[in-house]
Amino acid sequence: MSVQDDTSISVDLKPGTEADYRHDDERCLKRLGIDPDASPSRTQLMQAYEASVQGAACLRDGGWTISTTPTFDTFEDQYDSNPWYPWAEVPEEDFAEAARSCPTPEPTY
DSSP states (O other), X not given: OEEOTTSOEEOOOOTTOHHHHHHHHHXXXXXXXXXXXXXXXXXXXXXXXXXXXXXXXXXXXXTOOOOOOOOHXXXXXXXXXXXXXXXXXSOGGGHHHHHHHSOOOOOOO
């Protein structure tokens, strides 16, 4: 595993090790007290929403075209099926720069 400049994590798995990786990942999350299958709380969603609103403003200020900010209710309703994540709207070749300029929010898991 390695952490990229854009703060994403890259995992290079050898064929046949995917199940071991998923098992180890789940075990690590549980040791940290994180249930990877639990839905985020309303408080966590509000924090993610605020971070995304701030991130979208930062990205727009940086010159990237970002969709209109949804209401919190829409953000919450679509979080599991079609989450609004402004950084995903940045062209792939610009993502590292965008993530450095406008840090991505903490995961809600």
